[in-house]
Amino acid sequence: MMRNKALAACVLASGLVFLPSVSGAAPMETDMNMTVDGKAVGIEGFTLNHRLYVPFETIAGQLGAETDWNEQTGILTLTLGEKSVTFTRTNDLSSTSPTALVVTSGEVLIPVRSAFQQLGYGVHYNSSTRIVQVKKNTDDSVSPSTPGTGMSTGESTTEGSTNTVTDNTYADLLSVTILTDLKPEQTTGTRIEGVVANERYVFTADMDTRELYRIDATTGASTILTVLPRTGTGMALDTTGNLYIASGGDEGVIFKVNAADLTGEPFDGSKVETFASGVAGANGLAFAQDGTLYVTGGATGNLYAVTAGGQVQTYATGLTAERAEQQIVVNGIAIDTDGAIYTSNTSSGEVNRFVIQMDGKLSAAETIAKSPLLYGADGLTLGPDGQIYIAANERNAIVKVTMDGQVTDVAHNDNAGPLEFPASVSFVGNTLYISNFDLPRGVNNPNVPGIGASIAVMKL
Ligand SMILES: [Ca+2]
Ligand SMILES: [Ca+2]
Ligand SMILES: [Ca+2]
Known part of the structure; x- marks a missing residue:
């Protein structure tokens, strides 16, 4: 010994x-x-x-x-x-x-x-x-x-941060199943990014064909509702059930699909409205309780606030990339009931919090947690337990971050899935819907074996 x-x-x-x-x-x-x-x-x-x-x-x-x-x-x-x-x-x-x-x-x-x-x-x-x-x-x-708190390494991963990385080698991981394989005939080659769900349906979009999918949350049966004018990424539903879809790039826009069109027959793409423009790098979307739609600007480092009328206010977060190979610093987004904004930093493996201050300016980024477990942190949402859930895309993992900075894997697997470069997450009650983007990077490299672009489901 x-x-x-x-x-x-x-x-x-x-x-x-x-x-x-x-x-x-x-x-x-x-x-x-x-x-x-x-x-x-x-x-x-x-x-x-x-x-x-x-x-x-x-x-x-x-x-x-x-x-x-x-x-x-x-x-x-x-x-x-x-x-x-x-x-x-x-x-x-x-x-x-x-x-x-x-x-x-x-x-x-x-x-x-x-x-x-x-x-x-x-x-x-x-x-x-x-x-x-x-x-x-x-x-x-x-x-x-x-199940339990797992094993804390006791090591802070970032200077000045109090968060610990929880080693859950011996904790239970939650099981993940596949609701639907969007391309049963192929194992790779389709990329879906955003996902949002309600009690009845799950929505996602093919980034290349621009097809908007509606998936029955019970049966997994999918319908192509329309073809979007441009590629779609992050998604959100407002309180009346209208669907909003981010479309990034330098000329970033937000599309809107009316609630009535989401439940009926497939329709022509001309019915898709451009709700807002001037949101370069638009990636993730989340509504605040006051109806403001917040948008992450990806590698631009911007956050955007969009009024119900489509007026855009731009805030610079000041975040810059930490890893050259991954430039996205504001990606997934969620807003709590107090209006605090949580975003995932894909580059640094971090969860940041912001507030809009009394003077109308955006606060400096606060680090809630930073961990190698969060490399590839993409879609982010708040769970029914009030904690943060994140798709760590390049780790094929769903990661939980508590408000006091504990970081734990709740699900992860190798490149055979069922998590395959998970990109976005959406809770309905205790059910988490996850879009499998299936990019061959990190743990999902190579991206076979696996079933490719699909919607995965995890229950808390
Ligand atoms: Ca497939
Ligand atoms: Ca994203
Ligand atoms: Ca795979």
């Missing part, structure tokens, strides 16, 4: 051990303890991407599992009776695959949870005692972990 301690120190101390990672993920030496069937087991390892990694010999030794490690192919198989689990070497520290193994200093480390679970053991993490409890499943099913 001394050797492993040295290994962990080496992992932490030296960037040379690992290749650079696209997400900025860094291994963190663990102070967790473990019991297997009630017996304490010393562990030396690290957490990475919310997973606890230990040398495979530790796990195999506890279970008496047979091991087959092929250094050439980078494939490791553990076998216990009828059950086996295979891990594959990765150099990508941002990999969230539960079956990726990491080789460092000649040591082979594997994710604890998936190893035990695949070999017929239940894994439970107690975040207060920091003990990972492993127990053989008596009924041969995988026993669930208990």
Whole structure:
């Protein structure tokens, strides 16, 4: 075990051990303890991407599992009776695959949870005692972990910020299902960005064909209602059921579709009104309680407030991109009942809050949370629990941010879906509708396997 301690120190101390990672993920030496069937087991390892990694010999030794490690192919198989689990070497520290193994200093480390679970053991993490409890499943099913606050790394990810990144390796992720596959005949090649739903329907638009979709919230049956004059992204419904659609670019506009047209037969695109213009980079939309429509300006860094009459006021947030490869700094948006404006910063992985001050000016951006879990933060909405829910597109994840800055994944998966570069989110009661944009980037690269552009559903 001394050797492993040295290994962990080496992992932490030296960037040379690992290749650079696209997400900025860094291994963190663990102070967790473990019991297997009630017996304490010393562990030396690290957490990475919310997973606890230990040398495979530790796990195999506890279970008496047979091991087959092929250094050439980078494939490791553990076998216990009828059950086996295979891990594959990765150099990508941002990999969230539960079956990726990491080789460092000649040591082979594997994710604890998936190893035990695949070999017929239940894994439970107690975040207060920091003990990972492993127990053989008596009924041969995988026993669930208990939901809870998860495991805080205790590390603030940004100077001066008080938020913590919650490691939910051992927390339950919520299940996500597919309401409808918009292009059953294809697995890639269709991009949908915005989504908004009411009790009856879910709306989205194909960015390339400009088709506006109406999807039955119960059956998933879809209808192409019309073809928009220009591409459509973020969407919102006003209190009387009219649909608003952002259309970005330098000549950004907001389209309006009247409520009566949303429930009937398909109609001609000439019935789509231009509600407002002069909203460059328009991306996300949200109504405040006073009826003002707020619009994010994407990479422009602008926020726009649009009156019921379509008059536009422009506010500069002053936000600038932190990652060259991602320039969007105001993307998803939601407004609380006090009028505070929450936006997602896709570039920095941040949630910002703004208020319109008494003098009519926009406040400086306040950081609610900043975390690598929020890289690719796209659509943002307020949940029925008053917390913030965000589609982290390049992580194939839905992330919850509490008002006191706790950041937790509530759902995520690898590139096979059901989350596939999720772009926008819309709650109806406890049901969250999610648009799968399916861009091949981050965890969704390559974007196959998967079903491509689709509407996913998650229930709180
Ligand atoms: Ca498909
Ligand atoms: Ca967006
Ligand atoms: Ca995919």
